[in-house]
Amino acid sequence: MKKTLMLITIVGLTAGSALAQRGEGPQAGKAKHGSRMSEEARAEIRAERDEIRDLVGAIRVETDETRKTELTEQLRAKLNVVADRMQEHHQKRLEEAEQRLDALRERIDDSIDNRDELIEEQIERLLAGERPGRPTAFDDFPYAKKGGRGEGRDGGRGGNRKGPGGWMNEPPPPPPEDDMPGDEPPPPPAE
Secondary structure, X not given: OHHHHHHHHHHHHHHHHHHHHXXXXXXXXXXXXXXOOOHHHHHHHHHHXXXXXXXXXXXXXOOOHHHHHHHHHHHHHHHHXXXXXXXXXXHHHHHHHHHHHHHHHHHHHHHHHOHHHHHHHHHXXXXXXXXXXXXXXXXXXXXXXXXXXXXXXOOOOOOOOOXXXXXXXXXXXXXXXXXXXXXXXXXXXXX
8 A cells, every 4th residue: 555655656746747847737837936946956956856766766676685775875875965955945045034034124114214204205296196106015026026036927017907017007197287176276385
């Protein structure tokens, strides 16, 4: 039973990997957008995965205990290399997250310190008929619709939808020059 489940798992993972490499399957888009690895690094990881799979197969069929121990040590060494690379990758992601967190703290502190000024600027823009600017928070999300670093799922076209890059970012039409019925007269100039 265990062998059957293991075989089914291996076949499923192999098929999923093959589909993702060809750009098909449910995980294909995630691999393309979320990966920052070079093609050489991917090829190296694939080669390591194949070597590990071959070592596991050789260990399973080996009958000589001495040879089995040697192969197990080789497998342990390969898995140590993989674990080191993963730990390095996680450490790098943690450092990037800490940098983003520090930048967010700075923005929060800045918005607290300059709150009144920011509100006055927004009031002026709104009264002038301008739409408020796009928040800089969208720049931090690489896979948001036309966010700072990425193109999003639609290839950066923006599409005909709300949000960053869509019709919502187009400037509003200018206010009418003629007084509309029900408009109040403008306030007298401040002295």
